[in-house]
Amino acid sequence: MNTIILETERLILRPLSVNDFDAVYAYESDYETVKFMYALSFKPGYVVPEENTYTFLQECETEWQKDVPAFYEFAVVEKVSKKLIGHIAAYHLDTDQMEASVYPACELGWIFNRAFWGKGYCTEAALKIKQFALETLGVKKLVAHCDERNLASARVMEKLGLKKVWGNGPREYPLTGEKSTEAMYALDIKDDKNEN
Ligand SMILES: CC(C)(COP(=O)(O)OP(=O)(O)OC[C@H]1O[C@@H](n2cnc3c(N)ncnc32)[C@H](O)[C@@H]1OP(=O)(O)O)[C@@H](O)C(=O)NCCC(=O)NCCS
Structure with missing residues (x-):
């Protein structure tokens, strides 16, 4: 089991596990929170099966137990x-998933409980994840x-130094x-002056 703990001024980042079910389900079942999330978005009134969150958390735990996880959910x-x-x-990410000009690459993602939005927490955590990845x-x-409507998430990406490379991809929410x-x-590391 990997026990990677990252720390910022106000936050601790540690492996996500099934023990976190209550807190995670609370925001994954909130329409306003997930409405722009590709795999999670649902129609208002829909009751999100608890199984969805539970299965996701189990997958996270399994991944954390590998010597070389395919993903790191903190x-x-x-x-x-x-x-x-x-x-x-x-x-x-591997080269089958994107035309990466440079390999290896990572995709970043985040979701926060609405009660904690607007305090700079996502940016603070994401800067740490950026450092961890690089x-x-x-x-x-x-x-x-x-x-494209998710202005808060796009802003966090910009604050990490990522640049918009395209903005007109089609998206159809599966649910x-x-x-x-x-x-x-x-962000290509060679373009990130802070990392050179
Ligand atoms: C995206 C999300 C994680 C941001 O969390 P957060 O902790 O509030 O983010 P931060 O406080 O670090 O920064 C948000 C930035 O977006 C800006 N912002 C927030 N809402 C905005 C809006 N509607 N329009 C423009 N900018 C907005 C904030 O002002 C801030 O930028 P600033 O520091 O330059 O002022 C949070 O909104 C969330 O959980 N959303 C739902 C899940 C989601 O959409 N995840 C991403 C899927 S791609």
Whole structure:
């Protein structure tokens, strides 16, 4: 089991596990929170099966037990309250999944409980994940995707130094069939002056 713990001024990032079910289900079952999340978005009124969150958390635990995980899902814990306020991840990408000009690459993703939005927490956690991906995993490229309407998430990507590389990808939400537009942000390490 990998026990990677990362720390920022206000946050602890540690492996996400099935023990986190209550906190994670609370925001994964909140329409306003997941409405722009590709795999999670649902129609208002829909009751999200608990099984979905549970299965996801089991997958996270399994991955953390591997010598070389394919992805790293971190629980984000607010130091002052000790509450789990969200989770944030880096997923290894391979060249089958994208036309990576540089390999290896990671995709970043995040979700936070609405009660904790607007405090700079996602940016704080994401900067740590960026450092983890570049320095510990040794990746040379970071990418992130969002719905074009998801201005808060796009802003976090910009604050990490990622640049919008395209903004007109088609997106169709699997659970609702809703069609939207997707943006992709990316950072090649050679372009990131802070990392050179
Ligand atoms: C995206 C998300 C994680 C951001 O969390 P957060 O902790 O509130 O983010 P931060 O406080 O670190 O930063 C948010 C930035 O977006 C800005 N922002 C927030 N809402 C915005 C809006 N509607 N329009 C423009 N900018 C917005 C904030 O002002 C801040 O930028 P600033 O520091 O320059 O002022 C959170 O909104 C969330 O969990 N959303 C639902 C899940 C989701 O969509 N995940 C991403 C899928 S791609």
